[in-house]
Amino acid sequence: GENVEQHPSTLSVQEGDSAVIKCTYSDSASNYFPWYKQELGKRPQLIIDIRSNVGEKKDQRIAVTLNKTAKHFSLHITETQPEDSAVYFCAASTYFTGNQFYFGTGTSLTVIP
């Protein structure tokens, strides 16, 4: 099955700086890569996703890059704000209905005001 690794496990940045979280996956059949933000005790919220036919996607301060050859993808948050503090999970899936997501181990991001 798929194995998703995520680094770093914890990340602290100063407000206004950028944060980068990296994930690698093992199954070359995976073609859908979402990123989730989870606040304590709450459900994960999808913040951005990318499909394998795209190398980069951006949504305001958030961007995701994908390198299919190397099987890695990254989340980039620019101009970080204290409300960005949360746990972030990457995931990989073959995006057909009924296929499960395999999640990374999570990154706890702290933005210091």
Add this chain to the structure above:
Amino acid sequence: GAVVSQHPSRVICKSGTSVKIECRSLDFQATTMFWYRQFPKQSLMLMATSNEGSKATYEQGVEKDKFLINHASLTLSTLTVTSAHPEDSSFYICSAQGQDYGYTFGSGTRLTVV
């Protein structure tokens, strides 16, 4: 947008009793539902995948007789933790996937077994 309701949000039960958690897709038909378990400060671990009208597929290491999953309709899946023990205390979260909707998470259930 797609909404998935999960109940209860919190439950405390005595060791040896059973607890049922419900996951409902409110505005779409969920052909597939997934159940995850999350320990504090850890990732979501997939427990099982359920398709409406068929038996759930459990991940390796998950006891199917302990974690009973029923997906009787296109809008409802239930997870029953049978003969619960303190080590079953965790955050359980479902997600639903429909033909026209992507992956939507429920709000999660905090189970505490005392």
